[in-house]
Amino acid sequence: MTTDLQIDSSGKLRHLITLDGLGHDRISDLLDRAVELRQHFAEAGQRPQLLAGRTIINLFFETSTRTRCSFELAARRLGATVLNFDISRSSTSKGESLEDTVATLEAMQADAFIVRHRENGTPARLAACTRKAAILNAGDGNHAHPTQGLLDALTIRDRHADFSRLKVTICGDIRHSRVARSDIHVLSALGARDIRLCGPKTLLPVASEFPHLRIFEDFDEAISGCDVVIMLRLQRERMVEALIGDEAEYFSRYGLDSTRLGRAADNAMVMHPGPINRGIEIAEDVADGRQSVILDQVANGIPVRMAALSSLLGG
Numbered sequence: 001m002t003t004d005l006q007i008d009s010s011g012k013l014r015h016l017i018t019l020d021g022l023g024h025d026r027i028s029d030l031l032d033r034a035v036e037l038r039q040h041f042a043e044a045g046q047r048p049q050l051l052a053g054r055t056i057i058n059l060f061f062e063t064s065t066r067t068r069c070s071f072e073l074a075a076r077r078l079g080a081t082v083l084n085f086d087i088s089r090s091s092t093s094k095g096e097s098l099e100d101t102v103a104t105l106e107a108m109q110a111d112a113f114i115v116r117h118r119e120n121g122t123p124a125r126l127a128a129c130t131r132k133a134a135i136l137n138a139g140d141g142n143h144a145h146p147t148q149g150l151l152d153a154l155t156i157r158d159r160h161a162d163f164s165r166l167k168v169t170i171c172g173d174i175r176h177s178r179v180a181r182s183d184i185h186v187l188s189a190l191g192a193r194d195i196r197l198c199g200p201k202t203l204l205p206v207a208s209e210f211p212h213l214r215i216f217e218d219f220d221e222a223i224s225g226c227d228v229v230i231m232l233r234l235q236r237e238r239m240v241e242a243l244i245g246d247e248a249e250y251f252s253r254y255g256l257d258s259t260r261l262g263r264a265a266d267n268a269m270v271m272h273p274g275p276i277n278r279g280i281e282i283a284e285d286v287a288d289g290r291q292s293v294i295l296d297q298v299a300n301g302i303p304v305r306m307a308a309l310s311s312l313l314g315g
């Protein structure tokens with residue numbers, strides 16, 4: 001989809017569905033706002049209640065730990081009321097359409113919906129039918145996970161101001177990954193020119209999807225000299241057939257262990273959006289090692305989601 005649906009006629013961000021086409025300045029503004037909010041919350045007693053009186057509803061049709069909890073904490077820390085909609089006890093199980101469910105909740109004066117769904121395009125579909133409420137995409141199929149892209153960009157920007165000099169390798173199940181797509185969009189918007197995609201042929205995107213990126217099947221080659229290594233989980237829930245052999249073989253070719261990490265630049269950042277599968281895509285000692293910023297990514301999820309919510313809701 002284009003960004004048109006996300007931007008209102010005055011140029012303001014109305015929904016957050018994708019980072020594709022959002023542009024350098026708008027993304028930088030969101031990251032700057034996240035840094036400001038992070039600073040406020042690091043200083044004792046500073047709790048700007050930017051979302052006081054607002055109601056935010058978590059609508060998660062797929063499981064989540066990081067995204068759901070950090071959206072909830074972000075919203076509550078800014079003073080919002082948060083409702084975690086229980087799909088299993090809702091009238092969606094009686095055949096109510098998602099559009100009708102959202103319209104019903106909007107009539108109860110919900111200001112924003114955080115939507116995760118297995119089908120590409122569901123958040124955009126809902127954004128097209130809300131009257132006033134904002135839709136924030138918390139991950140749809142393999143399409144987009146914009147707040148993950150933003151928090152990954154912030155984690156990198158905390159250490160590297162100039163994206164144009166970065167060498168980034170994204171390795172693993174790229175074909176099924178909404179995180180990879182949002183990371184590619186945000187890194188490209190911020191100026192990264194050397195983004196390498198690596199994985200077995202069966203888990204790579206079709207070459208025409210990212211014609212400007214280099215694609216590798218050899219991880220040792222792809223990781224060489226990299227400043228940032230982003231590892232991805234095998235997303236078996238989105239595979240319609242078995243696309244890899246056994247996990248030990250996968251790890252030996254595409255797992256990140258300390259020997260392979262030694263081929264990257266000194267102090268290269270090790271990233272992973274989680275949930276991590278130790279010993280399948282990343283070795284235990286690398287996941288917990290000094291170059292790992294996996295928990296920094298998690299921590300940055302809160303200010304990034306505060307920034308997104310307060311931007312959309314005008315706080």
Ligand code: CP
Pocket residue numbers: 063064065066067068139145148273274275
């Ligand atoms: N990174 C991520 O989306 O994690 P969750 O599935 O736990 O939200």
